[in-house]
Amino acid sequence: MELSYSSEQLPLKKKRRPIRKEGIVLLCMAVPFILAAFAFHYVPLFGWIYAFFDYRPGIPLSKTAFVGFEHFREMLMDRNMVRVLVNTLALSFLALLCAPIPLVLAIMISEVKNNRFKKWFQTTSTLPHYISWVIIYSLAFSMFSSEGAINTILMRLGFIDMPVNVLGNSEHAWLTQTLILLWKSIGWNAIIYLAAIVSIDNELYDAAKVDGAGRFRSIMHITVPGIMPTFIVLQLLAVSNLLSAGFEQYLVFTNVMVADRIEVLDLYVYRLGLVMNDYPYSTAVGMFKSVISIILLFLVNGLSKRIRGESIV
Amino acid sequence: MVKKRISKADVIFHSINYSLLTLLLIVTIYPFYYIFIYSISDSFEAQKGVYLWPAGFSLDAYESALRLRGISDAAIVSVSRTLIGTVITVLCSAFFAYLITKREMPFRKAIYRFVLITMYFNAGFIPWYLTMKAYGLQNTFLLYVLPSALVGFYIILIKTFMEQLPPSLEESAKIDGAGYFKIFTHIVFPLSMPIIATIAVFAAVGQWNTWFDNFFLVSDPKLQTLQLLLYNFLSQTSSLAGMTGEELTQTGQVKVMTPQSVQMTITMLVTLPIVVVYPFLQRFFVKGIMLGAVKG
Numbered sequence: 001m002e003l004s005y006s007s008e009q010l011p012l013k014k015k016r017r018p019i020r021k022e023g024i025v026l027l028c029m030a031v032p033f034i035l036a037a038f039a040f041h042y043v044p045l046f047g048w049i050y051a052f053f054d055y056r057p058g059i060p061l062s063k064t065a066f067v068g069f070e071h072f073r074e075m076l077m078d079r080n081m082v083r084v085l086v087n088t089l090a091l092s093f094l095a096l097l098c099a100p101i102p103l104v105l106a107i108m109i110s111e112v113k114n115n116r117f118k119k120w121f122q123t124t125s126t127l128p129h130y131i132s133w134v135i136i137y138s139l140a141f142s143m144f145s146s147e148g149a150i151n152t153i154l155m156r157l158g159f160i161d162m163p164v165n166v167l168g169n170s171e172h173a174w175l176t177q178t179l180i181l182l183w184k185s186i187g188w189n190a191i192i193y194l195a196a197i198v199s200i201d202n203e204l205y206d207a208a209k210v211d212g213a214g215r216f217r218s219i220m221h222i223t224v225p226g227i228m229p230t231f232i233v234l235q236l237l238a239v240s241n242l243l244s245a246g247f248e249q250y251l252v253f254t255n256v257m258v259a260d261r262i263e264v265l266d267l268y269v270y271r272l273g274l275v276m277n278d279y280p281y282s283t284a285v286g287m288f289k290s291v292i293s294i295i296l297l298f299l300v301n302g303l304s305k306r307i308r309g310e311s312i313v
Numbered sequence: 314m315v316k317k318r319i320s321k322a323d324v325i326f327h328s329i330n331y332s333l334l335t336l337l338l339i340v341t342i343y344p345f346y347y348i349f350i351y352s353i354s355d356s357f358e359a360q361k362g363v364y365l366w367p368a369g370f371s372l373d374a375y376e377s378a379l380r381l382r383g384i385s386d387a388a389i390v391s392v393s394r395t396l397i398g399t400v401i402t403v404l405c406s407a408f409f410a411y412l413i414t415k416r417e418m419p420f421r422k423a424i425y426r427f428v429l430i431t432m433y434f435n436a437g438f439i440p441w442y443l444t445m446k447a448y449g450l451q452n453t454f455l456l457y458v459l460p461s462a463l464v465g466f467y468i469i470l471i472k473t474f475m476e477q478l479p480p481s482l483e484e485s486a487k488i489d490g491a492g493y494f495k496i497f498t499h500i501v502f503p504l505s506m507p508i509i510a511t512i513a514v515f516a517a518v519g520q521w522n523t524w525f526d527n528f529f530l531v532s533d534p535k536l537q538t539l540q541l542l543l544y545n546f547l548s549q550t551s552s553l554a555g556m557t558g559e560e561l562t563q564t565g566q567v568k569v570m571t572p573q574s575v576q577m578t579i580t581m582l583v584t585l586p587i588v589v590v591y592p593f594l595q596r597f598f599v600k601g602i603m604l605g606a607v608k609g
Contacts, residue, residue, distance in 0.1 A: 044443075138543060147360070
C-alpha cells in the first residue's frame with residue numbers, strides 16, 4: 001500500500017528502525033527458505049535463454065549460435081501452433097461455460113433440509129477432486145472402453161449393436177473431456193460456493209419471507225447475489241488460466257484418435273521438448289504461454305480492483 | 314419457532330431436488346463401485362459383464378496384482394514420498410510463515426512477497442526439466458520431496474492463523490529466555506495444530522497423487538510411484554488389449570487373469586488409501602475450503 005505523506009511528515013516516517021541482533025538472527029533463519037524459493041522457482045527462469053539460441057542437447061550453450069527471436073518467428077509460421085491454441089482455448093471456454101453448473105448445485109444442496117443427506121452428499125461428491133488423473137483415466141476407461149460398463153449395459157439393453165468408442169471419438173473429444181472435467185470438479189466447486197452461501201446472513205431470508213417472497217425469489221435475490229463475488233473471483237482466475245488447460249488430464253487421455261483435438265499448449269510444449277528434443281522452440285512456446293498468462297493475470301486483477309475495489313492476488 | 318407449512322410446491326421442489334442430487338450421487342459413485350465389484354469378481358465371469366453385483370467371487374486378481382513386478386517397491390515409494398514430503402512441506406512452510414510473522418525481521422515484506430509471488434509464475438516445462446537435471450535431482454527420491462517444501466498458498470493460511478494467536482504466551486516464553494526456534498517448536502507450532510492438520514492433509518493427498526515428476530525425471534524402476542505404475546499398466550492394457558495377466562506377472566504359477574481384472578484391481582489399490590482415509594479427514598478438507606474461500 002502506498003500512502004502519500006506531507007513533506008514534514010516524510011523524514012519521520014522514513015526513518016528506519018535500526019536492525020537489531022534479533023533481526024539478524026531471524027534473517028539468517030529465513031535465508032535457507034529464500035534460497036530454496038530462488039533455486040526452485042527463479043533459477044528456471046534463466047532457462048528462458050535457451051529460446052534465443054540454436055541449442056541442441058549435449059552441446060554446451062556457449063558453443064551454439066545466438067539466433068535472437070528466430071524461434072518466436074517460427075511460432076507464427078507453425079500450423080500446429082494454431083491447432084494447439086484452438087484446442088486450448090476451446091477446452092478452456094467450454095470449462096468456463098460449465099462454471100454456473102456447480103453454482104446451481106450449491107444452491108440445490110443448500111435447500112436440502114436433511115443434514116445427514118447433506119453431509120453424505122458433500123463427502124461423496126468431492127471425492128473425485130482428490131483422485132489423480134491417472135485413476136480418473138482408469139475409471140473412465142473402465143466405463144467407456146468397448147468392453148466397459150456403459151457399452152455392455154447399452155448392448156444388453158439393445159440400444160446399440162456395436163460398442164461405441166467414447167474415448168477414441170475425435171468429433172466429440174472436446175465435449176467428452178469437458179464432461180469428465182465437470183465430473184471431477186463439480187462437487188468441489190459446489191462446496192466452495194456452499195461456503196459462501198453459509199456465510200450469508202440468515203436474517204435476510206427471514207426478512208424476505210416476511211415480505212412474502214417464495215423460495216425462488218429468495219434464491220434469485222439473496223443467494224445468487226450473495227455468492228456472486230466468489231463466483232466472479234473464481235471466473236477471473238479461470239480467465240487468467242485460459243492457456244493452462246489441464247496438462248495432466250489431456251496427457252492421460254491422449255490416444256491416436258483424439259490426439260489432434262486435445263493436444264493443448266502445455267502438452268505441445270512437452271512433446272516438442274522431450275519427444276522431439278527441440279529444446280529451444282519448446283522453451284519459446286512455453287515462454288509465450290507464461291508471458292501471456294502473467295499479462296492476463298494482471299489484466300484480470302486490474303479489472304477486479306476496478307469493479308470490486310479489491311485485488312485477487 | 315413458526316411451524317412450517319408444507320405446501321404442494323414445496324413437495325414438488327424437494328422431490329425434484331432430492332432426485333437430481335441422488336442421480337448425481339450415483340453418477341459419482343458408480344465408477345468406483347464398478348471397479349470394486351469387477352476386482353472381486355471371477356476374472357472370466359466378469360468379462361461377460363458386471364453391472365450391479367460381482368460375478369462370482371474371487372480374490373485372484375488381488376493376488377496377481379500384488380505379484381506384479383515392482384508393485385511392492387512402488388507402494389513403498391508412494392508411502393514414503395507421502396510421509397516424508399508432507400512432513401517437509403508442513404515444517405518448512407510453517408516455520409517460514411512463523412518467521413514472517415515476526416515484526417523484528419528486516420525486509421520482512423519483501424521476503425514474503427519474494428516467496429509468495431512464485432505462486433503466479435511458471436518458467437515452463439523445459440527450463441524446469443533442465444534445472445532439476447542440473448541440480449542432480451534426476452533419478453533421486455529428493456526430487457519428490459524437496460521442490461514442494463515451500464507452498465505459497467499454505468504459507469498464507471498458516472501465517473494468517475499464527476497472527477491470530479495471543480502474543481502473550483510467546484512473550485512470556487521470551488522472557489524466560491527461549492529463542493525463536495524453541496518458541497516455534499514448543500508454543501507456536503503446537504498451538505497452530507488446527508491449520509497444520511488441514512494443510513498436512515492437503516499436502517499428503519497432493520503427494521500421493523503426483524506422478525509427473527516421476528514420469529519425466531525418474532526412470533529408475535526402484536523409485537517408481539504407484540500412480541506411474543498404474544499409468545504404465547494402463548497404456549499397456551489399452552494398446553495390448555489381448556494380453557493376459559499371466560504375461561504381465563513375473564511368477565509362472567499365477568492363474569490366467571484378464572488384464573481388465575488386473576487393471577481394476579490396481580486402480581482399486583491406488584484409490585483405496587484415499588477412499589478409506591477421506592471420510593475421516595473430511596472436516597479438515599471442508600475447513601481448508603472455507604479458509605480458501607475466505608482468501609478468495
